[in-house]
Amino acid sequence: MTKHVNLRLPDDLHELAVAAAATDDRSLNSWLISVVRRAVEAGGTPNRPDGDSATSAPLRGKPASPPA
Numbered sequence: 414m415t416k417h418v419n420l421r422l423p424d425d426l427h428e429l430a431v432a433a434a435a436t437d438d439r440s441l442n443s444w445l446i447s448v449v450r451r452a453v454e455a456g457g458t459p460n461r462p463d464g465d466s467a468t469s470a471p472l473r474g475k476p477a478s479p480p481a
Contacts, residue, residue, distance in 0.1 A: 420445075 422430065434444035 430444065431441055434441045437444055437447075439447070
């Protein structure tokens with residue numbers, strides 16, 4: 414069984430993902446599945462300090478805000 418997810422990506426990120434998928438000779442969908450699978454099988458929460466899912470990760474290109 415599969416589930417459908419509507420994922421909105423900024424134009425620049427979409428272009429990078431499409432290029433990465435093409436380099437890997439995959440469709441964008443197949444490439445995204447492999448990226449998500451690797452992230453969840455690796456354990457922890459990717460792109461978060463110490464894998465803490467309660468701590469928000471800073472956005473790329475913007476300084477991190479101090480905790481409230």
